[in-house]
Ligand SMILES: Cc1cc2nc3c(=O)[nH]c(=O)nc-3n(C[C@H](O)[C@H](O)[C@H](O)COP(=O)(O)OP(=O)(O)OC[C@H]3O[C@@H](n4cnc5c(N)ncnc54)[C@H](O)[C@@H]3O)c2cc1C
């Protein structure tokens with residue numbers, strides 16, 4: 001697919017010229033109006049619009065973008081070449097994600113994606129957030145040798161309710177990592193590091209990537225345009241999502257309800273309610289999830305991809321009874337994985353399909369009302385720097401100047 005050209009799509013991701021991730025030419029040493037990481041930082045991160053998907057980290061060909069572990073944000077770690085890739089693959093700037101989703105549907109989705117209510121049994125059901133379907137599916141695929149591992153999430157040992165990316169290579173690993181963590185892990189930006197730390201015994205590993213829909217957008221965009229970091233990803237699983245939380249704000253909000261975050265064993269969001277439970281199963285808090293709006297990542301308001309339309313399989317709880325996972329199997333890859341793991345799952349028809357549609361519609365309407373730019377699945381997949389500025393300048397989402405603490409770094413490297 002690399003190198004194909006959609007009519008009307010501008011050719012290069014540079015200021016005043018255009019932006020199309022498919023048509024990057026990294027051999028061009030100097031181009032007019034380069035886009036630097038600094039431009040992305042000001043337009044997305046400093047503007048408090050970053051959704052921590054790590055697409056920029058994965059897309060950078062010179063490994064110039066790392067992850068600030070304290071702040072959970074991308075940061076420059078060495079010289080930026082101004083190649084514009086971070087801009088081109090960022091769903092909050094250069095990547096028109098709704099167009100990418102449309103292309104993914106056209107190119108990869110089955111004519112009739114299948115939607116199920118499903119649950120695992122035994123340990124996977126107990127470890128999972130809803131029906132334990134993701135845990136059981138991935139465990140099965142690893143055990144039969146279809147996958148070498150899966151990039152999932154686990155809670156960091158040093159900070160309650162904060163997730164970190166984790167490379168699971170066995171059923172035991174997956175059982176330990178079951179359940180939802182409502183903060184981002186930036187797993188897409190850690191694939192190389194996780195593979196280097198792990199011992200998979202394969203030079204060409206096949207991995208599943210589990211994550212929020214925006215992370216799957218980045219992974220599938222990288223894959224679509226033949227970019228190396230996506231090579232090990234053999235299966236994508238999206239966790240349906242209307243928002244993820246900024247970790248510090250999530251803890252503060254819980255504390256404002258007199259809940260000690262360290263005492264929370266599980267957080268659960270479903271049907272508009274947020275529930276915090278301790279390790280004995282006692283409910284510490286049950287509240288309207290809207291009361292946690294201010295703790296959400298502000299960039300999530302611009303997201304219309306509740307179901308994770310680019311993924312091979314999407315999973316959530318909406319539309320199914322307690323103890324079941326709603327699963328959409330969307331591609332041939334997803335279908336093959338689902339069939340392979342069928343013996344590990346009890347599968348029935350989804351109970352309330354309209355609930356799924358209603359939430360997806362609500363999510364899309366929210367994005368359309370908040371996005372300063374036009375929401376247009378038919379427009380070119382790349383958004384130029386200038387077009388972004390034109391739409392966002394003068395709004396409450398316009399680029400913000402760099403944090404003074406970072407300026408010296410940029411003077412040296414950007
Ligand atoms: C931020 C967030 C918001 C969500 N919002 C909704 C919603 O509004 N409506 C809805 O129906 N469903 C939502 N979900 C999905 C839901 O919570 C369950 O993850 C889903 O139903 C699958 O359940 P399961 O029991 O099959 O998965 P499990 O068997 O529990 O497996 C889940 C897998 O996902 C991994 N994982 C958990 N959190 C993360 C993370 N942050 N990043 C990467 N991997 C992770 C785990 O390590 C585990 O391997 C959300 C999930 C997340 C993370």
Ligand code: SF4
Pocket residue numbers: 040044045049050051052053054055056057074086089090091092093
């Ligand atoms: S939204 Fe994603 S790609 Fe954009 S700056 Fe944040 S982490 Fe990078």
Ligand code: SF4
Pocket residue numbers: 051212213214215241242243244297299300301303304305
């Ligand atoms: S709401 Fe959208 S942007 Fe926010 S974490 Fe979920 S998928 Fe990402």
